[in-house]
Amino acid sequence: MAAPVSSAPRTVGEIYRDYTARRAGLVRALTSDVEEFYAFCDPEKENLCLYGTPSGSWEVSLPAEEVPPEMPEPALGINFARDGMKRRDWLSLVAVHSDAWLVSVAYFFAARLNGNDSVRKRLFNMINDHPSVYESMVDRKQRENKSGVDNSVKSKTSTKVTRLAFFFVMQRSSDGKMKNSRSAAVEDGFEDDEEHSETLCGTCSGLYNSNEFWIGCDICERWFHGKCVRITPAKAEQIKQYKCPDCSKKSSRQ
Template identity: 55%
Template sequence: MEGGISHPIPRTVEEVFNDFKGRRGGLIKALTIDVEKFSEKCDPEKENLCVVGLPNETWEVNVPVEEVPPELPEPALGINFARDGMEEKDWLSLVAVHSDSWLLSVAFYFGARFGFGKSERKRLFQMINELPTVFEVVTGSVELAEATPHNNSSKSKPSAKMSRQPEPQHRGVKMSPSKEEEENGEEEEGREEEEEHGATLCGACGDNYANDEFWICCDICERWFHGKCVKITAAKAEHIKYYRCPGCSSKRPRV
């Protein structure tokens, strides 16, 4: 099923990461570009089926392997049984979640098999963690074009999490600033916020950004909103991993 015999076995951190990227690319293609073809192959009338990403950025739907234990960790089985029992977007999202889990298990299987130490495992995870997950791509949390790592061709907008509220400049063990320094710091911070957002308009009310107002960006459409316009406070935003504005919430799947 896997076809892994024809692919070189990765033995170093870089090789395992490249194997991960290839398999991930194949799964993303199946769940975004080749959705119709993928759905056709997941016939509920067949036995347990699973989707596998291959190192050459292709994918296949097949039955489980016969040998026990298998050469590689098994993907989620029975994905075809739920195909017609769920909304397509929810089904694809669920397959994406299990695909992410499988990708990690394969990568760290190779790490365990070839004796990766603590520093090597940490480096591998950090490299993997720089990439958006399959689930994030499939559900639209990130654009497909942005799923390629290390794309620094243009200056990206700060994430909504970082830009929701200016952080104080003096924290932890640093000594508290004098009143004059604090005032100067606030003025500088205000100028930076204004430069960062420029003439950005609120996606709800259409008014300009003001540095004394709480401001939040939708992680899907990347429009900015006054917190009061979308009923989000700074405290609440701290617990939101991905913010979806009201318009995008009605369009995107949730699992």
């Protein structure tokens, strides 16, 4: 059973961050963690629900025992239909229900925003800036299919180099500064958009796009849109070791 909400978000910013974190967890369950998620949804078990958590993780568990529940509940009994449908159709159904649940949770919290229509409209627009869970899942599948075709004509050596370049790209530029960003990978010809399409921004949970500037935290190893952490390519060139906002706060407390 999902843990109760200990501190409900009370502002547009807090509700939005709660939404993006829960959304990130659900996207991960239906894409990069899909095999683990599929195994959890055993039809022989009781009614199960897929939850996205405020920490950005996901869990499959029984629904809340409270009646009425403390907050909106996701679709009940998703495991029962798993073996009676094509896998793709079942995952799509779970994704659509997950989108409906995310919106219902966000507006459950937003109902307490002092009846301000303009504030709720702002929240609506912020949420709509993100692709839905269903869209993210379909996009990931299409990228994987395309990657499968492309990889058939690539050498194993080339693929290995691409992976290493993504995870360990700490190239020195001609002036000796460290290039600690996605742009460095692109400049050096190592970036593989399909290979890493599951990467999510640590701030807004948006999916990776090679047309945007990203930067990686050297402490927690998460990736961020440059615009989300207010880092430009020029500024990144001057940073020897980048700490994301969360890691910077932790360092200041120690």
